[in-house]
Amino acid sequence: METFINPKSLFHLLLLPCLLLYSSIAYNSSPVEAAMHTNNWAVLVCTSRFWFNYRHMANTLSLYRTVKRLGIPDERIILMLADDMACNTRNKYPAQVFNNENHRLNLYGDNVEVDYRGYEVTVENFLRVLTGRHETAVPRSKRLLSDEGSHILLYMTGHGGDEFLKFQDSEELQSHDLADAVKQMKEKHRFKELLIMVDTCQAATLFNQLQSPGVLAIGSSMKGENSYSHHLDSDVGVSVVDRFTYYTLAFFERLNIYDNASLSSLFSSYNPSLLMSTAYYRKDLYKRRLEEVPVTNFFGSVMETIHTDAAYKALSRRNSGRFEDEMSLDQSVHHIKRRMLIKVNDGDEIHDINPELLQGEEGASKCPWSTFRNKFQKAENVDSLLNYGLVAMIPLLVISTWLVQ
């Protein structure tokens, strides 16, 4: 026997399936359950150019102000404005933007941080922001650096139609593009929950292709409906705000950062006769009940502070920390078990191994593998598989030790 086979190489050969098995087990036991809510992001997009689309920029800036007021910091807001109305030569009030004809609130104040402006607002850049596929030179402030625990608010306004949204008077974002981007985000664990809010004509059609879980969508109008502007500022000479956004803002003006108004109360606040269109929301991809979700889940940034003993050690969340602990416990148990088994060595009764298979090295190495595979495929839970694996290792150990001796 010794003349035939080099015992050391054989040992390595036998070790290989073991490792394979082990790695497959490790993979299967990776965290499937989603992470907890960690932070809030907002992507606010105004897609249309030109002076007569003043209201779209005003819409976006109003929402920017609102989410900022409700606690999302500037570094977590990506603001995209396709044109600069504030400095348009036609603006009667240079460097100011209003969303109401009473001119009480200048939306374009001192601390507005526009991330993408003018011709930077393209479909390509928009999709890059969502999916995180940037060129290396793009600064962090222009990236959506969300993680698997992020809640993202995506607000878009402009001119749209059946399953598209016009960007910049020259391109359009189709509902397929949006759905694909969201799917990629899901794959890349870039969000936990996503609220898409769209204020355009036929906004509802933009959500038709969405299929990623955790996405909630609300649009200002159904298919075949227009979204209208709310009122005209005869001083500036343009319409300054759209109806859907106006009533959304009216809802949020009543709230402060600690309010617990639910999403359903926001959605039910839209009155079709005031909107002159039917607000549409799609919640079939969203698992939680809207009555239980506060609006600040998306429009604000409610951070839960967790006390930890050591600095820089603990994970941000109690729950996820517990989960991690369980995992490591599992693994350590496994290690101990294996060590035990190795010490116990042969002699124990092992139910799964056929005596014939023990006769030759080849049979011993081949047949258990196929059974493992079968079992692996059938295995309901990880634990049983683990057990089988360990049991299968015993004869290998027996044989190898025997050969070495």
Place this chain on the structure above:
Amino acid sequence: MAETKEKSLSDEKPKPRVRPIVRLGIFLISHSFHFSVVCCTAGVLALFLLPVLAKNTYISENALMPGSASPMLSNQHVSDGNRLVKDLTNPNSKSSETGIESHKIIAQYMLDLGAEVSFHKFHPQMNQFHPLHFFSSPDSGKIQENYSCSSYGINTVGIIRAPHGDGKEAIVLVTPYNALKSGFGEALSLGIAYSVFSLLTQVTWLAKDIIWLVADSQYGEYAAVAAWLREYQTPKFSSLSTPNAEMCPDVNNLFELKGHSISGSKFSNSFRRAGTMASALVLKVRDQNEQFEDTISIYAEASNGQMPNLDLINVVNYLAVHRQGLRVNVEKLWSLLNSSWLKSLGEIFESLAKVAKSLYPKWKFGIPATEYVEGTATLASSLYYQALGVPTGPHGAFRDYQVDAITLEISPKFSLDKVWRNDILLRGGRLIEGVIRSVNNLLEKFHQSFFLYLLTSPSKFVSVGVYMIAFALLIAPLPMVAASLYVDANSSSNCSKGDSSTPSAITDTDEHSIAIRSWRWLNSAKLVFIVHLWGAIVSLLPYFISQIPDCSPTTSFMIWVLLSILSLLTLNSVLASPLACAKATQEKEWALVKSVTISSVFIGLGLMSVINFATAEIGALLMVPMCLLAQPLKLDVRAGTLRSFCRMICNLVLGHIAFPPAAFFLLKGMLDGFGNANVGDFWMWVESLWAWNSATYLFIVEVTYIFSHG
């Protein structure tokens, strides 16, 4: 045509499968008489239906947003304007002979507002006839000789720069002003423009520069604006080209004075420019008015029937009607308003529409008879002025540089109290302000709305897609008739030969004769060409006649007629020998001649409809019946039947009507009464036409040759 002929010939032999389109063609050609009657009737009917089919105008460009901003023109600005009116109508401002004083006043007012001011002096350029310059752009770099210091005009130009703008675009406001004999209306128009101008110096929302041109209209409004535009659009980079005017002491004096009195201000001697012009408004106030309410008339036709973009008219109409409560007018043929046949036609259409509506409630195309009459009168004037090709105001000069421009003529109901004057200043000023603010919102040139349209009322229009149907119906019979005539002429000669010759000889002679016959139309083409040539010569003659000094219109017209006849005789003797020798076969040949003529008319009308639709339409109305009915008089006389007699009468009448001088007199007679018609008038009319490089002129002469067939 040749193809169809061959097909019809081959039809008599074994029948191959003929494609449906060819079969349809053959059918139409063989029934060309009925077809042409039906088509012509339908064409004329469609023309009369146009007022019914007119659509409401709508503002097509999103960016315009007329009336979305509330007017900012206040009583303060109005009183500023009033002050200028008072100063200008003050008798001692008119003391100067050249009217320079009032220009100085205007310039001073502009300077006080902080605008850039400059004077533009020009020499009135007499309109000269250039037969070959019909479609070329206005000549600019022409250096003109023999200026005299006594005749020059001064345009005063004020420019406001947009405070945040990039200075690439400008809006022009023009007020014609004759300093020597200005009426109160002109002063008022200056007052309105000044009040708007004073407002615009204060506002922050300007994106385009504003140019206010006070055009010196002592040599005509158009000439002044055209001269300024020429200078504006073609910058001269050498200082050598403009010494002429500088040498005149009077002008120098003017500039000296200005330079001294207001040194360090924004006055400049050189020509000032702003950006490319987005649009231009010419503002006039009529002196006397017979209307009962404040109205505003819009004049839009530029040279060769070009129209400004419909959006510009829409904006003015919208703001005038819905914001300032002014009544808006467009030109009408007033004589048509009282015609009873039109009224009854309108009633017929109205009742027809009612019947149609009762049959199917969704058909709503009827308009009341009075509205129909007004629509037709407006449409007729729209067609007439477009066909004439003469601009209806100074705005025509802008269209030559592709700038959209209209003339607004405010005719207030006059009374002399101050309240009324303030009111018209306020409303007129707010209208102008609104239009300027709306145009200011534009991001691109006017391009959204129609350029090819006919107005039937200030708020209704007929677009090119609709009015072309009438024209197409009218000229559709021409190629059919031409083809059928050609086929007839060939087959008749074929038959006569076929009868005489033996069957064996047929094949031999056939091929030979077909070869000859297929080229026989060249003879007729030659004849038609000669007539065309004569037409061209006749059209060029006035140029030379106009060189003769001291000629009254009547004598020059006589010279023209004589020379025309002379040239016809010469041409006839030199080139048209076939005319004489073809006498024997004339009876057969005339059909071919007619066929060639008709096809050339068809091509001509088709081309003309692209250049100037209205001319082609009116031309088609005159020429198509004439072409279709034309037949040698001798044949008709010989036939002696009632039908041929009727046809002969028709031919003679039509031939005379369509002959341009005759047509002119008839029209003039209808409009003004026959008493004051004069041969010289026609000369004046033609003179005015070529002064404007009108394409109509080309066309008119083209008509004349058909006359020779009679």
